[in-house]
Amino acid sequence: xxxxxxxxxxxxxxxAIGLGPLAAQTYPVKTVTLVTxxxxxxGSDVFLRELAKYLAPELGVDVVVDNVSGGSGAKAMAHMAAxxxxxxxxxxxxxxxxxxxxxxxxxxTYKDLEPLVNVFEDPEVIYTAASSPVQTxxxxxxxxxxxxxxxxxxxxxxxxxxxxxxxxxVAGVDVGIVSYEGGGDMMLNVLNGTLQxxxxxxxxxxxxxxxxxxxxVASLGDERLANYPxxxxxxxxxxxVSVRKFRGLAGPKGLPADVIAIWEKxxxxxxxxxxxxxxxxxxxxxxxxxxxxxYGPFIxxxxxxxxxxxxxxxxxxx
Amino acid sequence: METLAEVGAQLxxxxxxxxxxxxxxxxxVGGALPGISPSISMALLLPxxxxxxxxxxxxxxxxxxxxxxxxxxxxxxxxxxPGTNAAAATVIDGYEMNLQGKAGLALGISLYxxxxxxxxxxxxxxxxxxxxxKVALAFTPPAYFGLGVLGLSIVAxxxxxxxxxxxxxxxxxxxxxxxxxxxxxxxxRFTFGYPDLLGGVAPILxxxxxxxxxxxxxxAAIPGEGNRVRSSPRIRLPxxxxxxxxxxxQLIGCVLGSFEGVTPGGGGTVAAFISYNEARxxxxxxxxxxxxxxxxxxxxxxxxxxxxxxxxxxLLSFGVPGSNSAAVLxxxxxxxxxxxGPMLFQRSADVVYGLYAGLFAASLFQLAVAFVILPTCIWxxxxxxxxxxxFIYALVFSGVYSINHSLFDLGVVLIxxxxxxxMRLLRFPILPTVLGVVLGFMIESNYRRSLVLSGDSxxxxxxxxxxxxxxxxxxxxxxxxxxxxxxxxxxxxxGPAAAVKEG
Numbered sequence: 001x002x003x004x005x006x007x008x009x010x011x012x013x014x015x016a017i018g019l020g021p022l023a024a025q026t027y028p029v030k031t032v033t034l035v036t037x038x039x040x041x042x043g044s045d046v047f048l049r050e051l052a053k054y055l056a057p058e059l060g061v062d063v064v065v066d067n068v069s070g071g072s073g074a075k076a077m078a079h080m081a082a083x084x085x086x087x088x089x090x091x092x093x094x095x096x097x098x099x100x101x102x103x104x105x106x107x108x109t110y111k112d113l114e115p116l117v118n119v120f121e122d123p124e125v126i127y128t129a130a131s132s133p134v135q136t137x138x139x140x141x142x143x144x145x146x147x148x149x150x151x152x153x154x155x156x157x158x159x160x161x162x163x164x165x166x167x168x169x170v171a172g173v174d175v176g177i178v179s180y181e182g183g184g185d186m187m188l189n190v191l192n193g194t195l196q197x198x199x200x201x202x203x204x205x206x207x208x209x210x211x212x213x214x215x216x217v218a219s220l221g222d223e224r225l226a227n228y229p230x231x232x233x234x235x236x237x238x239x240x241v242s243v244r245k246f247r248g249l250a251g252p253k254g255l256p257a258d259v260i261a262i263w264e265k266x267x268x269x270x271x272x273x274x275x276x277x278x279x280x281x282x283x284x285x286x287x288x289x290x291x292x293x294x295y296g297p298f299i300x301x302x303x304x305x306x307x308x309x310x311x312x313x314x315x316x317x318x
Numbered sequence: 319m320e321t322l323a324e325v326g327a328q329l330x331x332x333x334x335x336x337x338x339x340x341x342x343x344x345x346x347v348g349g350a351l352p353g354i355s356p357s358i359s360m361a362l363l364l365p366x367x368x369x370x371x372x373x374x375x376x377x378x379x380x381x382x383x384x385x386x387x388x389x390x391x392x393x394x395x396x397x398x399x400p401g402t403n404a405a406a407a408t409v410i411d412g413y414e415m416n417l418q419g420k421a422g423l424a425l426g427i428s429l430y431x432x433x434x435x436x437x438x439x440x441x442x443x444x445x446x447x448x449x450x451x452k453v454a455l456a457f458t459p460p461a462y463f464g465l466g467v468l469g470l471s472i473v474a475x476x477x478x479x480x481x482x483x484x485x486x487x488x489x490x491x492x493x494x495x496x497x498x499x500x501x502x503x504x505x506x507r508f509t510f511g512y513p514d515l516l517g518g519v520a521p522i523l524x525x526x527x528x529x530x531x532x533x534x535x536x537x538a539a540i541p542g543e544g545n546r547v548r549s550s551p552r553i554r555l556p557x558x559x560x561x562x563x564x565x566x567x568q569l570i571g572c573v574l575g576s577f578e579g580v581t582p583g584g585g586g587t588v589a590a591f592i593s594y595n596e597a598r599x600x601x602x603x604x605x606x607x608x609x610x611x612x613x614x615x616x617x618x619x620x621x622x623x624x625x626x627x628x629x630x631x632x633l634l635s636f637g638v639p640g641s642n643s644a645a646v647l648x649x650x651x652x653x654x655x656x657x658x659g660p661m662l663f664q665r666s667a668d669v670v671y672g673l674y675a676g677l678f679a680a681s682l683f684q685l686a687v688a689f690v691i692l693p694t695c696i697w698x699x700x701x702x703x704x705x706x707x708x709f710i711y712a713l714v715f716s717g718v719y720s721i722n723h724s725l726f727d728l729g730v731v732l733i734x735x736x737x738x739x740x741m742r743l744l745r746f747p748i749l750p751t752v753l754g755v756v757l758g759f760m761i762e763s764n765y766r767r768s769l770v771l772s773g774d775s776x777x778x779x780x781x782x783x784x785x786x787x788x789x790x791x792x793x794x795x796x797x798x799x800x801x802x803x804x805x806x807x808x809x810x811x812x813g814p815a816a817a818v819k820e821g
Contacts, residue, residue: 039357039642042645046649046652046653067361070516071513071516072499072517074516075513103506104506104509104516106516148772148773156501156502176770179501179504181501181763184632184637184639185638187638188455188632191455191636192456194771206659207636207662210657210660211659213660279655
């Protein structure tokens with residue numbers, strides 16, 4: 001779309017909407033496609049579909065969610081890299097796309113995308129079965145020193161696994177770290193006592209938390225969770241382990257400045273929308289807006305840390 | 319009883335009945351198209367549920383699942399292509415019946431068994447959810463390993479004339495199952511730089527290749543293959559003597575399907591194969607299995623429809639989806655602000671009762687939908703062979719392509735088809751390969767997971783009572799098949815072994 005058409009569209013929009021919240025800046029395209037590697041019903045898919053509901057009126061565009069599954073994000077990244085950088089297509093970022101880039105070395109990686117902004121943090125917690133004697137991380141470590149125990153992570157390549165490997169290292173214990181094909185399978189093994197503790201997102205265990213079948217032992221962010229103020233962070237408990245599961249957006253390289261500006265305004269506004277706030281707070285998502293200028297470096301730092309972890313753990317070669 | 323009354327009351331809602339009908343119709347069509355799995359059929363409808371009330375939305379999705387598990391048997395019987403993974407076992411006898419001109423009866427049996435399975439599964443879901451949830455909870459990684467081994471043990475009796483060839487074919491399948499992401503370290507294995515292989519090779523691709531393409535290739539390559547009898551384009555439900563004969567095999571399907579359904583990861587495919595095997599063991603007409611036995615259609619088709627219902631047990635009780643389809647259904651719950659799991663019954667009991675009612679309606683609607691679309695399907699496969707062959711190629715390729723919009727997948731299916739053709743020429747059975755592909759990952763990941771749990775001690779498989787029981791049972795199955803094999807061979811050394819005919 002060239003400048004003149006933009007100008008025409010802009011003035012048309014101003015005339016049409018008058019002095020609405022977005023009258024000053026009209027989004028350059030009519031339809032925004034949000035791409036995720038997750039299949040319908042998966043974590044990123046639910047995130048995007050919820051977001052789409054509130055985003056459409058905010059930007060004044062139609063928002064579609066497109067599932068490009070396969071290869072743990074490798075396909076979605078290749079798909080994204082081939083899209084026009086006009087603000088019409090964005091990809092839901094999670095740590096997965098970094099893991100896939102580093103482990104699988106596909107042709108197109110996170111480096112071929114331009115991080116736009118971050119939206120949420122999906123807090124990770126350590127939990128155990130309600131019947132378990134473990135009350136604190138200290139208890140878990142003590143138990144691990146007395147006899148062989150196992151800790152659970154949802155997937156082999158995941159932030160959860162990374163958090164447990166870190167904890168294992170700083171506590172200096174030898175435990176089995178068992179990974180599954182999803183957080184649900186793992187939770188069953190925490191419930192039946194196969195695993196001493198598990199690491200997961202609040203969302204995955206919310207129903208069991210409400211019914212009192214599992215208990216939170218610690219949160220893995222830098223600060224306590226607003227919904228669970230009594231649960232200490234791992235750092236407070238004396239174990240320097242912290243992970244941040246981010247949920248944000250990225251586009252093809254070379255996003256126009258005006259598009260970025262609109263998103264930087266729209267996302268903080270959305271996060272304040274009372275209806276949306278209610279929905280995401282119930283899901284224990286933390287608003288975690290990171291503007292464009294900081295998001296790129298944030299992703300790069302995250303990738304560098306993950307890379308050194310993968311090498312240390314012997315998962316990738318030097 | 320209170321449950322039944324609540325469910326009955328919900329049945330009066332026309333929105334719910336409409337959702338169930340549309341769901342089943344869509345599911346049967348999706349299931350019947352090779353490549354469009356139950357979960358994809360459901361996912362395609364997911365966006366349409368946004369505007370609906372929660373109960374009809376959930377019913378719509380669940381009804382798709384029911385319909386798709388039945389629909390998968392239609393191409394399995396008519397064109398030797400399992401429409402869904404769980405219909406693979408139906409191919410064995412269903413396609414044989416079709417070749418004998420009994421397609422209408424085979425479809426009738428599969429329909430009748432599917433309805434019985436759905437109703438039985440629903441009853442189990444409504445009344446036995448709690449005890450079955452305990453079963454699911456008792457399954458630890460060693461137990462899943464045992465379950466996988468049990469599934470694999472029936473290779474011994476599916477191998478046909480040569481056990482050695484059967485084991486080799488199975489190994490081939492297990493090797494394919496190792497492609498993808500290592501279940502413990504998360505590293506890549508045998509992906510050769512193809513990102514399409516990162517997630518492993520989907521079993522449905524191998525099945526479509528080995529069954530459908532191999533058949534088409536064989537018809538082209540081997541003189542005299544594929545001369546067929548025409549079937550009358552009418553579906554026939556079994557008459558009373560036949561229905562009575564089917565009872566034991568359906569009972570087997572019901573019981574095994576119930577257990578397989580509640581163990582996340584077990585799934586309909588394994589249930590169908592194990593039920594097929596057990597139905598044959600307990601049948602009075604063993605010799606017919608593999609040559610168009612009606613029981614050989616009834617057992618797996620009952621089992622996979624039971625699974626479509628009992629797979630909801632872990633979803634509703636724990637919020638843990640046991641299969642891809644259950645995961646999409648869970649997405650449906652979440653989108654409507656419902657949280658499957660222990661609190662669901664307390665917070666939204668009406669939705670659960672509505673779901674039960676919808677599933678009941680969906681089970682019966684299968685009959686109506688089938689009577690509308692089946693005659694068309696039979697008519698289609700009775701067209702002159704050149705048209706039919708071209709049609710099947712088009713159907714298979716477009717179906718496979720539509721899964722991931724991937725040409726790579728088409729390549730995988732073609733390779734599997736060529737491998738299958740050579741296996742047929744060399745008289746290797748293909749069913750063991752299919753089982754290996756389906757079960758390989760489950761067996762390996764749980765084996766290695768168990769060893770991480772125990773700190774590399776194999777004793778864990780003996781100390782876990784469920785694992786031990788399943789492993790002993792597997793050993794009995796294998797030894798029993800071996801003994802029968804040796805016995806048959808000694809009795810009539812010159813003749814062909816009376817084991818299952820592998821087509």
